[in-house]
Amino acid sequence: MSDRSGEHGGPGLSSGGGADAGAAELADTPESWPVEGREEHFKGRIVEVRTDRVRMPNGDTTEVVQRDIVIHPGSVGVIGLDDQDRVLLIRQYRHPVGRLLWEPPAGLRDVDGEPPWRTAARELAEEAGYRAREWHTLVDVFTSPGMTNERVRVFLARGLSEIPEEEIDFERIHEEAGMPVAWVPLDEAVAAVRRGHIHNPLAVMGILSVYAARETGYRDLRAPDAPEG
Known part of the structure; x- marks a missing residue:
């Protein structure tokens, strides 16, 4: 039976050419795609709601999409x-x-x-x-x-x-x-x-x-x- 543990991001998480990634590599990283503009809809006692127009990569091109966001203090x-x-x-x-x-x-x-x-x-x-x-x-x-x-x-x-x-x-x-x-x-x-x-x-x-x-x-x-x- 073959070992399929590395598929779909399982315990044998692999990167690139298939080498097992160490636990230190399994971490979320900061990233910020360009925002072409935003529209604020609501500001309440705790949360705010806005729509960002985000420029996203799509192969060799980019497209701008809308993303609704609830801003929260944590x-x-x-x-x-x-x-x-x-x-x-x-x-x-x-x-x-x-x-x-x-x-x-x-x-x-x-x-x-x-x-x-x-x-x-x-x-x-x-x-x-x-x-x-x-x-x-x-x-x-x-x-x-x-x-x-x-x-x-x-x-x-x-x-x-x-x-x-x-x-x-x-x-x-x-x-x-x-x-x-x-x-x-x-x-x-x-x-x-x-x-x-x-x-x-x-x-x-x-x-x-x-x-x-x-x-x-x-x-x-x-x-x-x-x-x-």
Whole structure:
């Protein structure tokens, strides 16, 4: 039987003449094609919508095509993990999809100059009422790169402790009011993801990333302030 593992970008990823590419080569790279013009359609409290006219290569010629883009400030998420191998999840109403979703604490990167992990720590405190002693970067993603520039960094927080009631100086309102907090065994959370019972992308990515990190003894985690590629 022939080895077909290198086909279709599989584990035997090859480049050019078929030589196996090292893991260091499997990385997204910056690229910017010329924009001939743009039209702004909408500017809301959080997002903007515009259409760019992008000049794209097409063999020996080029053509200009329109691409609609949602401009987003970016987000962070936090997977809290306790010493019993349980992950912290909250349940929040999400109006666009008409569902109550199990999610990690998360929020917008809407404070200028604030390091993402500090934004994550603030969201962990405000949404779940916990603080963490140890922080690592789990995963970096573009949530839907075909339509938005939203960038998300999901962190792993360990050494969690509940914030005393007398130290809480914020009020949860709107979707955040009355959100339940649950500690879920990691294996059960992974099973829920695989059964299609959890849909929030930060939850899915974060839970599976923690599961993968556990398999290597958490040896390969990045620092909370690791550069964003």
